[in-house]
Amino acid sequence: MDDMLSEFLTETTESIDEVDVELVQLEKDPNNPELLANIFRLVHTIKGTCGFLGLPRLERVAHSAENILGKVRDGDLIITGDIVTLILESLDQIKYLLAELEANQVEPDGNDQGLIDRLDAVAAGREPEPAEAPSTLPEVAEERELKEGEVSLEELERVFQDTPAPDTSASVEPERELKEGEVSLDELERIFQETEALVDAPQAAEEAPVEPAAPEAPPAASIPAPAEAKGPAKSPESSVANSTIRVNVELLENLMTTVSELVLTRNQLMQLLRVQENQDSDFAVPLQRLSHVTTDLQEAVMKTRMQPIGNAWAKLPRIIRDLAKDLNKKINLEMIGAETELDRQVLELIKDPLTHMVRNSADHGLEDTAGRIAAGKSEVGRVILEAFHEGGHIIVQIRDDGAGINTERVKEKVISNGLASEIELAGMSDQQIVRFIFKPGFSTAEKVTSVSGRGVGMDVVRTNIEKIGGTVDVTSVQGKGSTFTIKIPLTLAIVSSLIVGCGNEKFAMPQISVMELVRASSDTEHRIEKLNDKSVLRLRNRLLPLVDLRQILNIEEAVSDTSAEDAAAEEKGRGPAAINMLNKLRGRSRDDESFIVVSHVGQYQFGIVVDQVFDTEEIVVKPVSPLLKEISVFSGNTILGDGNVIMILDPNGIAAHIGDTTMVDEDAADANTTATNVDSGQRALLVFRAGGDEPKAVPLALVDRLEDFTMSSLEESNGEIVVQYRGHLMPLVNVEGATRNEEKERQPVLVFSDRGRSMGVMVDEIVDIVESTLALEIETSESGVIGNAIVDGNATGILDVSHYLLKCYGDWFENGHAQPKVTATSPSEKVLLMAENQFLRVMLDSYISSIGYDISTVTSLAEARELYDADVRFSTVLVDISLDEGGFAFAEALSSEPGWSDATFVALGSDASPEEVERMGQSAFEHYAEKGNRQALRQVLDDLEGKESVAA
């Protein structure tokens, strides 16, 4: 019984929501018989199941509502706003009863005579009367009498009324099935109950909970099974209905967790394979297959969690309708892209913020009817809700054509609430001022209405959205309306993150908050400058406030504390010369060269100074232990592919850290904040040339990486151009209309990634990154280009990334993974590369192997020793001498080993100082190459090879 009751509650709640939406539609479109039939059927089902479960109070309300709908359907009544309001009221009553039922397992005491009387009065053809109408009593009594003979009469009536329904509904069903998979579940359950429950109730109750076990099998295989289990399907809907089943959410969550573990384990295995000396290991092929199956499984499981965003919107039409009545406005809510899917966890979390924002738009955004007419607008205000995918995120926009945000009023409020001073405001653009609505303690509503203006405003919305890794922004044009844009991740379970190093520790940063990476050094235009002891970076004519991750995390001592380092170095058993070298190199790497992760929290941008930047990795976020909850700079932790635990940095927490310093040194920090706020209509666009002189552009956010391949590393496979990229083959395509220029030495490539797959678009030249509004001036039908926009004063074609992704993927699946990893053909030389810097290592690894050398890489002396102990010998050893660990010490330690004493040691440096060169002369190094200069490096390697062959 309990199972049946909870089943009933879930189903009825869903039906009620659906009726809510459809009634509002019906009001606008009263002559739509399909709509009406559907509403009638839903209400009828509710009534039917109530009767079956013995819930008289619910049944009576539903019955009376159904009577009206029946009359409307038969043409005896014309649907009017009043009737709809009345039916909605009865739905509310049903909702209330359901809530009570859910809480107490029984219907609450009391009766709904007043409401039923009014409903019956309408059904009898009278005007609805707000007051109780005693004159209707006799009729009600008659109704009740009918009810006494319940089963037979009701049944008869239902069967009778149901007969025309299947025909109309059959045409409705497929359309709804396309729209949202869930509805058909209702269908299934309803038919299930209608056709069988009465006959076979106990069995039904038992069968339902057993069902969910099925979905663990591949979806394709499991589909027919439940259909048969449910017995012969009689009504026409069932063929559609049987293709879906209801699954317990908890089961899906468990499945998701398990799959996440599987993904991590897969990553660990892949990592092991990567570091294996012998890439042709027997494990390689099965592992590749395991990897693909895992990826497929992961995607499939993710899909099961996906739900159309429309589910979160279902209540909105009703809310807007009620609001319109309350506020005496005319509001038209348009919903676009309701079918856009996102993770149900995310969906749950954005439901409330969305509702709040739509209410806000209707309440504060739109003017009242008189105001609109005065402003020369149509009296019906529009609120447009739109959702779409963009680069791994869902964008939800809420637009209204109301008055826009009154910046003057915002200013007054800002000043009166002490959020900023008048002088500060004077220096801000309207855009920046409008954004104050997201600040805590801000609400502009002068009149508190029943719906909004209670002080919990947009800051709560912002906090909630940022909690799930999303962002929210607003643009507003006075007199024209405002647009709120929410950007949210597709899923929370697996996030792409950037692995950064600080001291000896690694940390993960969610990619969504990383805008770009800047390598700052004293000899480039990007260098860290001090402003009253606060670090800032000039970045594209703006000052970016910086925070040092070391300081925040309290890792190691201050930069100038060299004595501690001496001690540390001595401890590790290095000679004084090495220490000097080390200090010098360290000084260099800290003061003059570091990586800055430019991140943002909402619109606030700041830079995080880190020591190193490693790879990006897909991680499964796990909550931190309760013992560590208090540490605000971590949002979670995870296990990396190599099996190590890593903490995930929380940009919000780090930003809060800056917030503290703001209080200490308000002027300086505020100046920075103001300066770094970027206009929101602006987007970073990557401008490039390809196939012609006219510039083309693509939103920078879509570009995963920019790569510069040597021509020789490009290979042709099956007529497609591919390149070895991070252990995979990555397909490359030309921009439409362009041809590949084979005379050049290097090929700049824009790398786009989508769910772990990458492809590259070859371009002639990367021109610049500019901030510009992306307003398409001319739409075009030309393939590969979305349209033309004015960027930086030039007409620029905007690249249609999806076109190229689609172009590649077909081949990608066939070619990209079918064959095992390609290794360099006939390696002529064994080269060991020792570099701690991930970028350098990956770059040189791919480059050196691409020019035909068999290369191994290590990051530390310890790793090199492992190779040595494993009897691996090399003819050439390349050592990055700007290593923290001390390239010289490394070379000295290794060259004294008998097995490696024959190897040629080559120092890799950049801009070596005279002292360094001199020191190299005295050390084990025989050659020197600029690490940034590939040609020179190749020259050195080729020369050495020549030497070897002569000697042999």
Next chain:
Amino acid sequence: MTTNQASDLFDKGGSENLYLTVKVGDQPFGIPVLRVHDVSMAQKVTSVPLAPPEIVGALNLRGRIVTVIDVARKLKLANATTSENKNAMFVVIEYENELYSLKVDSVGEVISPDPQSFESNPSNMEQGWREVSFGICRLEGELLVLINLERFFGGAIQVDTIS
């Protein structure tokens, strides 16, 4: 408090009278064996910056993240050098659906002491120790401090939230 009353207390802690003995510094401790999830050798622990001093960091136990607690620091054992011990052992405990690992110097055996040997905490025992201990078990040649895990972690978590 009589010996019998004390042994009643023990029964509330671990229903079976089995304890895993571990050593932190020179001091033996007893952990209710039914609560022990796993015992593992030294492995890579990721340190967590800004964490309270008794938290060593986090490690990966077959796909689950385990918070490592240095028992010596937690119980303020001044002489113990557990934090530097390269051969330290990790005793993994589940508490409120979270896994914690106690870093100890060595792991002994599982014993089932005679209930007659149980004593309640001596009154001059340090407050911090009394809080996390059920009582003492008299063994031959040494005294085993029986750890009440609820108090051990409850205290740890409470202290953390206050700080």
